Amino acid sequence: MITIEQLQEIKEKNQDIVNFRKEHGERGNGKYRSHVLVCAGTGCTSSGSQKIADKLEEEIKAAGLEEEVCVIRTGCHGLCALGPVMIIYPEAAFYSNMELEHVPEIVSEHLVKGNVVTKYLYQETVTEDGIISMNQTNFYKPQNRVALRNCGVINPECINEYIGTGGYQALAKVLTTMSREDVVKCITDSGLRGRGGGGFPTGKKWQFAMGGEPGVQKYVCCNADEGDPGAFMDRSVLEGDPHVVFEAMAIAGYVIGANQGYIYVRAEYPIAVDRLNIALAQAREYGVLGDNIFGTGFSFDIDLRLGAGAFVCGEETALMTSIEGNRGEPRPRPPFPAVKGLFGQPTILNNVETWANIPQIILKGADWFAGMGTEKSRGTKVFALGGKINNVGLVEIPMGTTLREVVENIGGGIPNGKKFKAAQTGGPSGGCISLENYDVPIDYDNLVSIGSMMGSGGLIVMDEDDCMVDIAKFFLEFTVDESCGKCTPCRIGTKRLLELLNKITDGKAEMEDLDRMVELCNLIKENSLCALGQTAPNPVLSTYKYFKDEYIAHVKDKKCPAGKCKNLVSYHIDAEKCIGCGLCKKNCPGDAITGEKKQPHEIDTAKCLKCGVCMTKCKKDAIYKA
Amino acid sequence: MIKVTIDGITVEVEQGSTILEAAKVAGVEIPTLCYLKDVTPEASCRMCMVEIEGMPKLVTACSFPAADGNVVHTRTERVVKARRGVLELLMSNHKTDCFSCPQNGMCKLQDLCFEYGVKDVPFEGVEKAIDDSNKFFTYDPNLCILCHRCVNTCQKRTCRGSIDTTQRGFKSVISPAFGMDWADSNCESCGNCVQACPTGALTMKKQKTYRHWDVEKVLTTCPHCATGCQYYVYVKDNRVVDVEAADGPSNRGLLCVKGRSASFDFAQCDERITTPLIKDRETGEFREAGWDEALDLVASKFTELKKTYGGQALAGFACSRSTNEDIYMLQKMTRVAFESNNTDNCARV
Numbered sequence: 001m002i003t004i005e006q007l008q009e010i011k012e013k014n015q016d017i018v019n020f021r022k023e024h025g026e027r028g029n030g031k032y033r034s035h036v037l038v039c040a041g042t043g044c045t046s047s048g049s050q051k052i053a054d055k056l057e058e059e060i061k062a063a064g065l066e067e068e069v070c071v072i073r074t075g076c077h078g079l080c081a082l083g084p085v086m087i088i089y090p091e092a093a094f095y096s097n098m099e100l101e102h103v104p105e106i107v108s109e110h111l112v113k114g115n116v117v118t119k120y121l122y123q124e125t126v127t128e129d130g131i132i133s134m135n136q137t138n139f140y141k142p143q144n145r146v147a148l149r150n151c152g153v154i155n156p157e158c159i160n161e162y163i164g165t166g167g168y169q170a171l172a173k174v175l176t177t178m179s180r181e182d183v184v185k186c187i188t189d190s191g192l193r194g195r196g197g198g199g200f201p202t203g204k205k206w207q208f209a210m211g212g213e214p215g216v217q218k219y220v221c222c223n224a225d226e227g228d229p230g231a232f233m234d235r236s237v238l239e240g241d242p243h244v245v246f247e248a249m250a251i252a253g254y255v256i257g258a259n260q261g262y263i264y265v266r267a268e269y270p271i272a273v274d275r276l277n278i279a280l281a282q283a284r285e286y287g288v289l290g291d292n293i294f295g296t297g298f299s300f301d302i303d304l305r306l307g308a309g310a311f312v313c314g315e316e317t318a319l320m321t322s323i324e325g326n327r328g329e330p331r332p333r334p335p336f337p338a339v340k341g342l343f344g345q346p347t348i349l350n351n352v353e354t355w356a357n358i359p360q361i362i363l364k365g366a367d368w369f370a371g372m373g374t375e376k377s378r379g380t381k382v383f384a385l386g387g388k389i390n391n392v393g394l395v396e397i398p399m400g401t402t403l404r405e406v407v408e409n410i411g412g413g414i415p416n417g418k419k420f421k422a423a424q425t426g427g428p429s430g431g432c433i434s435l436e437n438y439d440v441p442i443d444y445d446n447l448v449s450i451g452s453m454m455g456s457g458g459l460i461v462m463d464e465d466d467c468m469v470d471i472a473k474f475f476l477e478f479t480v481d482e483s484c485g486k487c488t489p490c491r492i493g494t495k496r497l498l499e500l501l502n503k504i505t506d507g508k509a510e511m512e513d514l515d516r517m518v519e520l521c522n523l524i525k526e527n528s529l530c531a532l533g534q535t536a537p538n539p540v541l542s543t544y545k546y547f548k549d550e551y552i553a554h555v556k557d558k559k560c561p562a563g564k565c566k567n568l569v570s571y572h573i574d575a576e577k578c579i580g581c582g583l584c585k586k587n588c589p590g591d592a593i594t595g596e597k598k599q600p601h602e603i604d605t606a607k608c609l610k611c612g613v614c615m616t617k618c619k620k621d622a623i624y625k626a
Numbered sequence: 627m628i629k630v631t632i633d634g635i636t637v638e639v640e641q642g643s644t645i646l647e648a649a650k651v652a653g654v655e656i657p658t659l660c661y662l663k664d665v666t667p668e669a670s671c672r673m674c675m676v677e678i679e680g681m682p683k684l685v686t687a688c689s690f691p692a693a694d695g696n697v698v699h700t701r702t703e704r705v706v707k708a709r710r711g712v713l714e715l716l717m718s719n720h721k722t723d724c725f726s727c728p729q730n731g732m733c734k735l736q737d738l739c740f741e742y743g744v745k746d747v748p749f750e751g752v753e754k755a756i757d758d759s760n761k762f763f764t765y766d767p768n769l770c771i772l773c774h775r776c777v778n779t780c781q782k783r784t785c786r787g788s789i790d791t792t793q794r795g796f797k798s799v800i801s802p803a804f805g806m807d808w809a810d811s812n813c814e815s816c817g818n819c820v821q822a823c824p825t826g827a828l829t830m831k832k833q834k835t836y837r838h839w840d841v842e843k844v845l846t847t848c849p850h851c852a853t854g855c856q857y858y859v860y861v862k863d864n865r866v867v868d869v870e871a872a873d874g875p876s877n878r879g880l881l882c883v884k885g886r887s888a889s890f891d892f893a894q895c896d897e898r899i900t901t902p903l904i905k906d907r908e909t910g911e912f913r914e915a916g917w918d919e920a921l922d923l924v925a926s927k928f929t930e931l932k933k934t935y936g937g938q939a940l941a942g943f944a945c946s947r948s949t950n951e952d953i954y955m956l957q958k959m960t961r962v963a964f965e966s967n968n969t970d971n972c973a974r975v
């Protein structure tokens with residue numbers, strides 16, 4: 001067990017190391033003159049960053065620099081679209097799209113001679129006047145990394161680096177100088193709301209769990225069962241900064257009087273699970289988890305529970321049922337978990353991103369946090385940008401940023417000059433935001449009022465080529481598949497709703513089907529047991545609200561305006577443009593194209609699989625959809 | 627105590643009572659399918675939706691705790707629409723060949739569809755495989771509404787835990803672990819799940835031999851052991867065709883496999899011995915005898931044995947199928963008439 005004095009010593013020893021890793025960072029007493037931070041998040045790992053890190057170490061050793069330069073495998077930097085990425089300090093040179101072959105040159109030029117290899121840099125950081133920091137680029141400049149502050153900065157497998165950034169100071173502060181009431185007041189005053197989707201005020205949640213008889217067994221849980229398609233905010237925090245979650249949970253344990261925490265993490269996040277296990281072992285070794293933390297008499301430990309892949313286990317009561325060893329199904333509320341949660345005991349559950357905000361709120365104060373964001377949604381929010389957007393990745397922006405800013409500026413716009421059509425927030429529980437709400441500040445209440453929801457932070461951008469009925473169908477297919485099957489409206493209702501949507505995209509629906517669809521949506525929304533069912537119709541209702549014309553076109557005209565719904569589209573060859581090159585015929589997997597060389601070709605619509613290969617192959621733009 | 631008004635009737639109930647419990651006190655019936663008394667509310671069927679003044683959402687009466695001053699409406703247009711919607715969804719995946727269903731006339735789903743006017747089924751269901759492997763009952767998922775009364779009964783009342791939902795969402799079915807056949811599982815075939823089923827999804831094979839309206843229900847005690855479980859025997863044409871557990875003090879609505887499936891067939895078995903039989907020493911054949919003759923013979927033989935070898939040479943051992951009263955009489959006879967304490971019974975099943 002370390003004491004608070006020892007914690008300070010470790011901090012002082014390590015703060016120079018982490019402080020070096022910023023623009024104009026001071027080396028101080030740090031051992032290494034250069035730090036190479038290679039992203040070891042899931043995105044970059046899958047594009048080969050580990051091999052690059054190995055190669056860097058090898059080359060650095062060969063150049064005899066191992067005492068001068070260190071290679072650090074960090075969490076996610078956010079700009080996943082350009083992975084693998086790495087940053088070299090003190091120059092703050094941001095290399096992107098790294099390949100193994102670039103490594104020797106970067107070592108020999110940059111690390112040995114001190115010349116940044118600008119051709120391999122993220123080109124936005126290269127200007128006529130030299131290189132600029134990544135924080136000056138469109139992607140990073142509007143961001144404010146609070147929850148992600150250590151992601152991409154520290155080595156997540158090294159507790160000393162976390163302590164160097166001020167880690168576990170908040171826990172020490174709480175345990176030695178703050179009463180339980182002080183902490184709850186601080187969190188309440190900060191205005192922090194649950195980042196998992198519901199947006200429930202965190203301070204209030206904690207307060208509910210504070211009461212009861214002394215000595216009652218209570219629990220603190222972390223929801224790391226991030227399941228929305230396209231969302232990976234929580235994964236990045238766990239992979240990049242696992243200790244922040246432990247620290248925050250211990251603080252909550254102190255507040256409500258719990259001595260045990262559980263992190264329910266998806267087994268599909270193997271890197272996160274590994275790093276959590278490593279971090280857990282280190283935290284126990286230092287005694288920042290375990291018995292008598294800092295000698296204050298407060299004890300708190302954490303165990304991991306791996307989810308088996310069911311989306312519904314992200315719902316709080318289902319998550320607890322699963323931790324208890326039962327089939328992951330939701331339970332009716334009330335009783336709420338703060339009264340009767342895990343194993344029937346008072347429990348608080350917050351998601352990873354919520355936890356990641358806590359220590360800093362304690363250290364910097366409620367006012368600091370409340371100073372960011374909008375009136376009812378304080379602080380920042382992490383979004384996972386995906387879909388038709390150039391900068392696919394992870395961003396943390398102040399609440400109240402507009403969708404336009406996110407898409408056009410931070411996200412770098414839409415590929416191929418296509419037009420923005422809508423963005424889906426909140427995954428399968430959320431709804432779409434159309435062009436008319438492009439400039440609405442993003443916060444909890446605004447999103448709900450326009451028929452979407454914050455959700456955990458997935459943000460999927462769609463362009464003019466996307467069919468909104470098809471998008472609604474995509475999300476509904478997901479919920480049908482992920483419905484646990486416990487309650488009637490969700491189990492059968494979502495399936496029926498999907499059948500109606502299929503009917504629409506197949507061109508077999510009548511106008512009355514649209515009324516039935518809305519009625520069914522309302523039935524599911526109003527009568528389902530848990531949030532999964534209650535929100536499952538949102539993608540349908542919101543696309544119907546903002547793109548009613550598209551639905552009507554499918555039903556009345558039997559046309560898909562975006563040309564996406566296969567059964568409503570046929571491919572044709574414009575005889576005047578076709579030069580008879582035969583490329584389309586050669587590539588057609590269905591042998592649906594006929595024609596003599598140099599003569600206009602024809603598509604047999606009966607044989608056509610509507611795969612669209614011909615269209616992509618044609619060099620004369622002679623093929624069109626109708 | 628708190629005061630709750632349900633459909634205009636104000637009642638006093640204990641703090642912590644659910645809306646459903648309060649409604650019962652008020653004499654207002656709220657339909658349920660998944661609700662099982664004394665078991666944690668499942669709240670999955672969504673039939674018991676009610677409206678509470680001042681609350682934006684409908685709530686499930688079975689799970690929602692009543693609060694002092696609650697004004698509850700159980701029959702508003704909104705509530706009825708929700709219940710009908712739920713029934714329509716259930717029926718959209720439910721076979722409607724009620725004529726050939728053993729549960730016809732006893733089916734709660736049928737009753738509710740009648741009450742709420744649910745007639746046509748606007749969607750087509752998906753045919754799922756029937757599990758007929760158990761010797762005593764059959765599970766037909768095509769009639770299952772996944773109310774989990776069977777699962778809750780097996781897990782929380784009989785505490786056997788043989789079945790649960792397998793698969794997920796629309797594909798869900800009730801089955802033993804890993805989708806194995808019922809017969810291969812640790813199921814003891816007690817059939818309490820069958821009795822809990824509100825539809826024809828779980829039916830006793832015996833149900834094929836009668837229709838519910840043909841039978842007379844007679845409350846009696848199970849003769850199989852000395853536990854004294856109460857049950858109704860179903861009598862058709864003066865023959866027992868089935869049993870149904872009653873809420874007796876020792877069984878509380880449950881039965882074991884023997885009680886439910888092996889306790890009455892012998893009553894009408896052709897080979898049943900209905901008069902005493904005495905073996906003719908000469909021929910070695912049994913002959914029918916009257917009670918007096920038989921009892922005299924037995925009494926004389928016991929008396930002879932006692933005289934020759936003493937009471938300690940005798941013992942009285944009662945069959946577990948005897949009633950408590952019979953077992954008592956036997957030990958009394960052993961102690962008083964035989965003058966022996968060698969007495970016991972095998973009623974420990």
